Amino acid sequence: MIKTIPMAAAVGLFFTILYFLMAILAPWIAPYGVAEVVGDVWEPSSADYWLGTDNIGRDLLTRMIYGGRTTIFIATVATFISFTTGSILGFLAAVMGGWVDQVLSRFVDLIMSIPPLIFALVVLSVMPVTVPVLVLVMGFLDSTRVFRLSRAVAADINVMDFVEAAKLRGEGRGWVIFREILPNALSPLVAEMGLRFIFMVLFISTLSFLGLGIQPPAADWGGIVKENADGINYGIGAALYPAIAIATLAISVNLVADWILNRTTSLKGGRG
């Protein structure tokens, strides 16, 4: 499997792993403390501060590394919540059919008729903006898309002979879902997971940028943009580093997801 990996996917995989390692090892590789004021305001990059300093004189490289840690951690947990809720409910809807399917599907239609960002803003206007709340809101809003995909994939598998055989054998619903459907639905779901993860990274960055995500002094990529945005008007590009970070992470994960999806020619689920 490793030998046949195409160039694009290999590069994507390399950068994805690199980012995750950086996120995990942040306290050990960051040169300074995350909230430590080390220099002047918006110093240019130098041997001491590789990317320069930010709006109150903190080391920008340190902020970026810790910011990546926060962003990647939140996106990962939210993707996990989105996938467990979405796929279990989607499989249930496909296997049980009838009114369970109707109720779940119509409810998902309803949630999806409001743009996720607007919905999140409405919820965050009454909820305290903390990490658990953010992760739950993002995860549940996004699980609607996973629900649609997993329901569609599971409905295709559910009518196949081996599932029929398992049902006739007298296996319970849990067995059918976890032993018959799940292994066959895994590939499209894993590919989708990459796309959802990227969407989560963009989502949390946007919320933080609007001041409704991660609260200072903790760092995250969207927040770094917000903090340094004023510098743009003076020609200081500190706010642009997160753009590079998010773009490389997003493109890398996309390349890996494309490769996984291409490896599974059969049983392709919808994407989007």
Place this chain on the structure above:
Amino acid sequence: MSPVIRLLAQRISLGLLLLFFVSVLIFAGTIILPGDVAQSILGQSATPEALANLRREMGLNDPPVQRYFAWLGGVLQGDLGTSLTSGRDIASSMGSRLQNTLFLAFWAALISVPLAIFLGLLAVRYRDRWPDKLISGVTLASISVPEFLIAYVVMFFLGVKFRLLNPTAIGFRPDADIFAKLEMIALPVLVLTLVILAHMMRMTRAAILNVMQSAYIETAELKGLTMFKIIWRHAFPNSIAPVVNVVMLNLAYLVVGVVVIEVVFVYPGMGQYLVDHVSKRDVPVVQACGLVFAAVYIGLNLVADIVSILTNPRLRHPK
């Protein structure tokens, strides 16, 4: 009643029903969740009597269902309530902002829609050759970055480094003449165009490719029709519905993109109004804005549905 009208009536009533449930959801979402509006207005130091008085005044002691219908009744008559923080009438402060937002979205759509369709056709025409690959690469890169970052990159280079355009839209006045207004919003329009162009182009390309690979196009080619005739008689009528769908979906996407872009460029529109009041926890304003955004979103999706019914004979004459 002809089947088309029945189908259309069905779709429209479905859309209204959806909007009704969305309003329930938005209202319920802000009621069920913990938090006390009266407390947040008066602050932590308020006396219990003052709190009780304010609650009674605002009708917070009424049962939720009654409050919902009072709210909905007001909304239907154009009364969106009053803002908690400024005490002003929401509908009147929203009016000019909604116009500004629509002005911005209109120009972004006017530029991006024809351009996206043209580039989509170009990508299909030169499929798998360099124009296609170039377009795909650029669009993949631009959908991998959040809107506000594209906005800052563009602002940094075009607005500040080279001083070509106004870096912010802070000086926007709704009563200025059209050219002054356009000059102010040049950068936001450019960014919005970039953002939805990428999505729209990719989807247009996929939709047209899908049509071009159908069996009837191959038949037409084998019959010896000219390329022009194939596109005009066979491909074009069949791709109207998917392309219109793509366009509407992306205009709906524009509604959301506008929120973030307005904040970046300090543009006095709906998005900024919404975001400001979310951080101030001004629930009535947030509810009203959420409802307006959701209504526009549902409306655009409804238009997409209607166009695809009208352009598709298979839906127009159901068996």
